[in-house]
Amino acid sequence: MIRSLSRRNLLSSLAAIPAVALLAACSDSGEKAEAQDVKPAAPSDPTKPAEPAKPAAPAAAKAPEAQGTVDMTAVLKPGALPDMQLGKDDAKVTIVEYASMTCPHCAHFAETTFPELKTKYIDTGKARYILREFPFDPSAEAGFMLARCSKENYFPMVDVLFRQQANWVGVNNTKDALLQIAKLAGFTQESFEACLTDQKLLDDVRSVQKRGADEFKVDSTPTFFINGKTYKGAMSIAEMSAIIDPLL
Structure with missing residues (x-):
């Protein structure tokens, strides 16, 4: 459960966030690969010249196993904040991601997978993408609040905060680090402080998080709901494609 913070101490709390505070709730989708049995090569025939090795064909990615199902009609009902969406409403595939701004796995997905996901599926009208706030700590709350205050620049702000995550998460003074990015x-000093002292916005961000936990059993980030199935952990574009392509 997220510790309740009033608008009076949210800003001051950002100045002294423990470096590893609450990041354990992030999950990792990857499983350790098992070593393959290796057999020694047969000795070559010295009377025949060796043939150049042929490059191995890339193995097709296997779709990760879903961790459960969810009623997408319920997921897509309006919440405390309007959904931030990319893509067409009538796309065949709907992807809802619950993320935390301080989660390193969320940042990894945003940097390595999302750009190609956007190019390949969202921009082409095949999928729509919705990002929902699931902050685990005051720093993540502040990051999402700044993104919301950016209005039409919500997604660019989220992108910057994920890419700059190492520069503001777990540093000595998170408030000052966020201010420089903002x-x-x-943002000005005044608009920055006005955003982070907006009690209604803070309450609404927490409400989005609480609804995800209570109604849809989100307990780690990133968590994805894709056409009614639940996937936990940051996925590669190959894994995402293996899920999405059969739905098109």
Whole structure:
């Protein structure tokens, strides 16, 4: 459960967040690969020249196993905050991601998988993508609040905060680090503090998180709901494609 913080101490709390606070709730989708049995090569015939090795064909990615199912009609009902969406409403595939701004696995997905997911499926009208806030700590709450205050620049702000995660998560003074990033995005000192002292926005962000946990059993990030199936952990574009392609 997220510790309740009032608007009076959210800003001050950002100045002293433990470096590893609450990041354990992030999950990792990867399983350790098992070593393959290796057999020694047969000795070559010295009377015949060796043939050049042929490159192995890339193995097709296997779709990760779903961790459960969910009623997408219920998932897509409006919540405390309007959904932030990319893609067409009538796309055949709907992807809802619950993420935390301080989760390293969420940042890894945002940097390594999402750009190609957007190009291959979202921009082409095949899928729509919805990002929902699931903060585990005050720093993540602040990051999402700044993204919401960016209005039409919500997704660019999220992208910057994920890419700059190492520069503001777990540092000595998170408030100052976030302020420097926010200024590059057009915030002033005044608009920055006004955003992070907006009690209604803070309550709404927490409400999105609480609804995800209570109604849809989200307990780690990133968690994805894709056309009624639940997937936990950051996935590669090959894994995402293996899930999405059969749905098209």
